[in-house]
Amino acid sequence: MFADSTRVPATAPSLPRRLPVAIALLWLVALAASSLPWLGQMTPGELFAAFWSYTEDHYPSVLVHYSWAPRVSIAVLIGCGLGLAGAVTQQILGNPLASPTTLGVEAGGQFGVTIATLFVPGLLAFSPDLAAVAGGLLAIGLVIALTWRLGFSPVTVILAGLVITFFLGAMNMAFLLLKGEWLGNLFIWGAGSLVQNNWGPFLELLPRVLILAIAMLMLMRPLALLQLGQASASALGAKVALVRGGALILVVLMSSVVVSRVGVVAFVGLAAPVLAKLLGARTLGERLLWSTITGGGLLLLADTLAHWATTLGNGSIVPTGTTTALIGGPIILMALQGIRNTHHMPGADSSPAGFMPTRKPTVLIAGILMALLVLTIAVSMAWSPGLSSWNWTPVSNWGDAWVWRGPRLLAAILAGMALGMAGTLIQRMTGNPMGSPELLGISGGAALVMVVLVLTGLDIGRGGQLVGATAGAAAALGLLILLARRHRFAGNQLLLGGLALYVFMDAGLRLVMASGGTVASRLLNWMYGSTWLVSEPEAIGLLALVLGLGALLSLVIRPLTLLPLGDSAASSLGLPVARARLLLLLMASVLTAAATVVIGPLSFVGLIAPHLARVLGQQTVGRQLVVAALAGGLLLAIADYLARVVVFPNQLPSGLLAALVGGLYFLWGLSRHGRH
Structure with a gap:
């Protein structure tokens, strides 16, 4: 009996070595690439010290302290927050393709800010979070309303989320075309820009992200029960609907707070959990931890690539959202290969439709x-x-018209x-x-x-x-x-x-x-x-x-x-x-x-x-x-x-x-x- 008990730890799943090694390599590459443009002017120690101090009579030191350091910090903060939000979203829905982007939350946040910019600008002066959160809640509410009858099957949820993203994007574009003189800069912001010139946005965002992250982690035990299935989780005392609803609201808040400040940084919340899982994160705790760390490294690397592209492109702005979106396509295709649940897919059911229209000539x-x-x-x-009223053009003038x-x-x-x-x-x-x-x-x-x-x-x-x-x-x-x-x-x-x-x-x-x-x-x-x-x-x-x-x-x-x-x-x-x-x-x-x-x-x-x-x-x-x-x-x-x-x-x-x-x-x- 004692011999059997001693074998239990040996057979317990262990964290694959490739996971920490790969993530450490990701961070090393991201930090090195981000630091490289400054290494000719400052030492690595001076770069590190620039996060809290600078030398007044040394211009590169001032520039690094007020531009590079806050940009690196906000990229890591946002990446970690979106990585955690993506992992929580996938756990809620049991869906490897779920993320704030694919559920339309980020597009909804941008839509809310656009509407507020046009019609209630005073709301943005009071708090940009309110408009973004309202838009995010609208998007996730539409997804839930459209798919709850279908059991939140993975493919249907993602289809609904992405089409809502396209639809809200078209609405944003309509406003941009009609009010381009007001919203031109808003479009550039909406593409996701992490450019910083002081520490204000980071210090404003930090407590919000930390509070929301702690709230998500407090739901870890009831979230773990969800993978047992709704009936089993309810039998163990979990209030499934309440847990799902609360966790989704936290995801919306996290995503909307980010969108309201830096725009849509797409697909980080999808890429980080998928990569963490592919590299060997198995338990919920491991996925949450490593998705958070992976998200920070991914967004830092994507932002660095955007900065390099801006520099090499003669100063033309390359939004960070562009480079992160280029990550999203391959990630969807990678995750797609693992999907087996085709239940309730529109068009996949071969049963006859609810009505068969009568044949007509x-x-x-x-x-x-x-x-x-x-x-x-x-x-x-x-x-x-x-110019003054509606007019009929005579048929004789149709040639000119x-x-x-x-x-x-x-x-x-x-x-x-x-x-x-x-x-x-x-x-x-x-x-x-x-x-x-x-x-x-x-x-x-x-x-x-x-x-x-x-x-x-x-x-x-x-x-x-x-x-x-x-x-x-x-x-x-x-x-x-x-x-x-x-x-x-x-x-x-x-x-x-x-x-x-x-x-x-x-x-x-x-x-x-x-x-x-x-x-x-x-x-x-x-x-x-x-x-x-x-x-x-x-x-x-x-x-x-x-x-x-x-x-x-x-x-x-x-x-x-x-x-x-x-x-x-x-x-x-x-x-x-x-x-x-x-x-x-x-x-x-x-x-x-x-x-x-x-x-x-x-x-x-x-x-x-x-x-x-x-x-x-x-x-x-x-x-x-x-x-x-x-x-x-x-x-x-x-x-x-x-x-x-x-x-x-x-x-x-x-x-x-x-x-x-x-x-x-x-x-x-x-x-x-x-x-x-």
């Missing part, structure tokens, strides 16, 4: 949509606001038709009704190429842009399909992988926007679908492309009909599955790239239009393609008209309006899933 439905489209074109060309209204309207219609067809291809090919060019990263891949072209200053014309965007879109979807092969092309892995790719594009956008200038303004307008930039030759070229690809789609009706049956069944019926997938991939990529060049990367039209076709009773592939194309064209035609007249004489990008409506539609569809 395609000619009738297409005729109604065509009539509405013609009516929209007529209203758009004829009825518009003037065409120069200003025609090309953009035609381009919007064609982009909507392209996205409607591309969305139908993707949903049929993946078997996932929540798939779309935007959510699968195809738009993001096309947009990333456009960002690179803007950054490099290459002027290759619309034709070159279309070729480059097509290559980016094809590469994005091809990469996703490769990543999802081990999961048999399950829709959830494709969706989350696409959102991970979108992170890279978002980081590039933040980088360009932070640089300011005309390039940033042009890219911002394009990113959200400024159709007023389209010329008549470009619109006609897009017309030829969409009509040509639309005719070719008649060749893929049979493959699209057979692929949902499964690879084996499709092959047995004579379909070359690999070649069919490649053809569909290329067609979807070209359609998406053509639309993205005109309307920007995030409109959700590719998600909505195929659904409208189903609701209107078009179940077969060919009928759905036709009606989805018409529905997409109608949606963007209406969006273009409203973008032109709603805030006249100012204009909103039509893609931005479509993204706002599309984001609401996606969230509504997500909340509705599982109620039948």
Whole structure:
């Protein structure tokens, strides 16, 4: 008996040596890289002493004390706080992809500060924390409301959080475009900047982070019980709902306090817990401790990289949020490989929907949509606001009005038709009704190429842009399909992988926007679908492309009909599955790239239009393609008209309006899933 008891410590799990070694190496590299620019002017001892003192007659000493030291300190403080918040979030939800960023908390905090800046600036003077906390609570409340019926499954929670992030980001962008003279600096701040010129922000933030961290650690025992399951934890006396709610509020407070002072420093709260777990942190205590330490080192390293990039980029500001966002994409993909819980994933359930729309004649439905489209074109060309009042433009004057209204309207219609067809291809090919060019990263891949072209200053014309965007879109979807092969092309892995790719594009956008200038303004307008930039030759070229690809789609009706049956069944019926997938991939990529060049990367039209076709009773592939194309064209035609007249004489990008409506539609569809 005694011999057996002596073996217990030997078999108990021990902390892997690689964990402290790797984290120590991370900190060493981060500190060395941060100190390197100053080592030629000061010794390591003087640098260390600069955290509490300086030499008045030595300018580098003063600069280090008031700029470098507080920047290092606030990076470590914020990184530790977000690392701890991320670990707590993952423990609450049992979700390896949960973090304040992926749950929309940080975007909500930024949204709250933006609203307060515009409408109640006195609140910011009183306390910026209040506005940020209100926005963070709004975001997490939306996530809970949308997913509580689905049991907080990992994939669904993250999808809801990321789409809420995109939606609130679009709202922020709308305010930026309307009130750019007020919010330009706010956008740079929102990208996450840790630049400091005194110790005030650090000393103000320190007690808040410490108090919230202590409160989180006090919940460690009830949090540990959550991993036993809700029933077991309740049987052991834990009030599960109260613990989850209290811990989530602490996470919101921690994230919002950080956002209100330095902006969105994305994905530190996701990267730190994932890395700690990958390196061997097993128990809750180990994960909380090492996630906190890892977060501090990661953010210090990311901020140092941002500082170096700013220095090497001739002084153009590179926000810290950009470098941390570049960490987020790979982390999502790494964590994605370990997800096995696909329960309640929208589109993953093969059971019939709650209602099956009655089939309706395609000619009738297409005729109604065509009539509405013609009516929209007529209203758009004829009825518009003037300097004093609304005016009707006589048909005889439409030739003059065409120069200003025609090309953009035609381009919007064609982009909507392209996205409607591309969305139908993707949903049929993946078997996932929540798939779309935007959510699968195809738009993001096309947009990333456009960002690179803007950054490099290459002027290759619309034709070159279309070729480059097509290559980016094809590469994005091809990469996703490769990543999802081990999961048999399950829709959830494709969706989350696409959102991970979108992170890279978002980081590039933040980088360009932070640089300011005309390039940033042009890219911002394009990113959200400024159709007023389209010329008549470009619109006609897009017309030829969409009509040509639309005719070719008649060749893929049979493959699209057979692929949902499964690879084996499709092959047995004579379909070359690999070649069919490649053809569909290329067609979807070209359609998406053509639309993205005109309307920007995030409109959700590719998600909505195929659904409208189903609701209107078009179940077969060919009928759905036709009606989805018409529905997409109608949606963007209406969006273009409203973008032109709603805030006249100012204009909103039509893609931005479509993204706002599309984001609401996606969230509504997500909340509705599982109620039948």
